Amino acid sequence: MKEWKKNREMMKSHFDSRTFADEESDQNMGVEPPAVEIKTPEDAQVIPLPEPGITPVKSDISRCILERRSRRKYTDEAISTGELSYMLWATQGIKKAIPAYGNTGTVTIRTVPSAGARHPFETYLAINNVTGIEQGIYRYSSLNHNLVFLFNVTEVQNKLTEAAVGQSFVGNAPVVFFWACKPYLGEWRYKGESHKAMLLDAGHVCQNLYLAAESLNLGTVAIAAYSQEKVDNLLKLDGKDEFVVYLAPVGRVEIG
Numbered sequence: 001m002k003e004w005k006k007n008r009e010m011m012k013s014h015f016d017s018r019t020f021a022d023e024e025s026d027q028n029m030g031v032e033p034p035a036v037e038i039k040t041p042e043d044a045q046v047i048p049l050p051e052p053g054i055t056p057v058k059s060d061i062s063r064c065i066l067e068r069r070s071r072r073k074y075t076d077e078a079i080s081t082g083e084l085s086y087m088l089w090a091t092q093g094i095k096k097a098i099p100a101y102g103n104t105g106t107v108t109i110r111t112v113p114s115a116g117a118r119h120p121f122e123t124y125l126a127i128n129n130v131t132g133i134e135q136g137i138y139r140y141s142s143l144n145h146n147l148v149f150l151f152n153v154t155e156v157q158n159k160l161t162e163a164a165v166g167q168s169f170v171g172n173a174p175v176v177f178f179w180a181c182k183p184y185l186g187e188w189r190y191k192g193e194s195h196k197a198m199l200l201d202a203g204h205v206c207q208n209l210y211l212a213a214e215s216l217n218l219g220t221v222a223i224a225a226y227s228q229e230k231v232d233n234l235l236k237l238d239g240k241d242e243f244v245v246y247l248a249p250v251g252r253v254e255i256g
């Protein structure tokens, strides 16, 4: 059997076969739950976002589903902070944060589903052309609905294109969304069963970006073809406890 065919096992469900039943989960062992998201340092530069209450240009969900396409050609026009705020809310926005059963941390109920409401992602942005926000790498705080400035990258457009294995529409986009998975958020409860579920979770997040962008007359495309090392290095992620699983550039598209 080819080595990579072994990956197929990860695509299957192991919940009934109890493949991992010989070992208790950290949750069952009483280990403290991991934090819902990375804590924003006291001295961080925080950029507030407008309320995500923008009125979509296309408010009809059926029309958004019908007209959704993967769009790779963007104009030079900037995206507004209202549009960005809406897309962040649509992809990872928190509707409710409640104490977990047995007082084991916080559970967040968001605009997207997630197995066991574990929501194992951080959202990072490479901002290139958003009105009123400096270029740079940012992290979205879902709990506070704001952006945390992280750092600047020189020649970021070239580096983004290179990290996306030559897909230049990624480097040239006004903004690129990155979803980084923190596997322990799922593993804490579901051990080895969590990995498949976390990848399924990512699909819902990106689909909401597609539909939110479509409703604003913006365009996006899901990207799974990228260099793991280059993308993680660009965002300064350790590649072990946190690494990118999916990304998507967003831009304004020609209408008509």
Ligand SMILES: Cc1cc2nc3c(=O)[nH]c(=O)nc-3n(C[C@H](O)[C@H](O)[C@H](O)COP(=O)(O)O)c2cc1C
Residues within 6 Å of the ligand: 068, 069, 070, 071, 072, 167, 221, 222, 223, 224, 225, 226
């Ligand atoms: C998981 C996934 C990964 C994808 N990766 C890429 C990619 O790396 N580059 C790209 O140009 N399109 C990528 N796409 C977009 C597909 O090519 C696109 O969805 C497909 O051609 C169907 O077109 P449509 O989305 O316009 O219906 C990806 C889509 C998905 C769902």
